[in-house]
Amino acid sequence: MTIPLSHYLIVSGILFTIGLFGLMIRRNILLILLSIELMLNAANLNFIAGSALHGEINGQLTAFFVMVIAAAEVTIGLAIAVLLFRKMDSVDTNDIRHLKG
């Protein structure tokens, strides 16, 4: 018995939703970044499932590129988090509200 492809897509959808939910309820910048990572990985699962759907390898390469770009994004995001912590002594987005009009 093989697993229908839609089950992979549904798992990916559930993970994406969890990540989005985390993005909305978290107030710590690092944990918001973690939720974004979760969403990116859900998208990766989707790409790889699509690759299996068509029997081609291109989707896996896209997932690979997403991974590399996520690594770059994390580098910048963490550098900004460190700077914020150094300047304001907090990573809570309730304290970091200088841009709020």
Next chain:
Amino acid sequence: MGVVLFYSFSGLAILTALFVILLPEPTRALLSLVLTMFSLSVLYVLLGAHFVAMANLIVYAGAVLVLFLFVIMLQGIGAKDSSVLQRFHPLFLFFAPIAAMVLLAGMTYIISGLISPPAREVSGTVEAVGKLLFTDYILPFELTSFLLLVSVFAAVALAKKEKGEA
């Protein structure tokens, strides 16, 4: 065998993903994200994406999340997230689950309407991926290496202390 692996590891992935967003201590949330990555890698292997699965383990679970761990440790106890009810007025707390549920229901509805063939395994070995990466995808590949270089510069420039600043 594959069926058992698929359902147990997708269950584990979803459970640990829930821990990621619900646990108050950042370190624990991070370590459950590592578990999520492991279970996702198992799913990738089931789909035949061997190279991406291993890259996921090494790059994500190995490097990126350890970087996160360093930053969290750097901040010590100050990084602990306040409890959910302190963060928001309870009235506003309703909207996040409702929005998430609507999104999930919509996605499930669309996906279940699709014709769903069984997953065909494509062998994404290092050889196959590497061949494609260095022929058809050579330009994006070089561009991502440039992107990584730029992000290293940016991280150093951001994290460096200015002269005269204590």
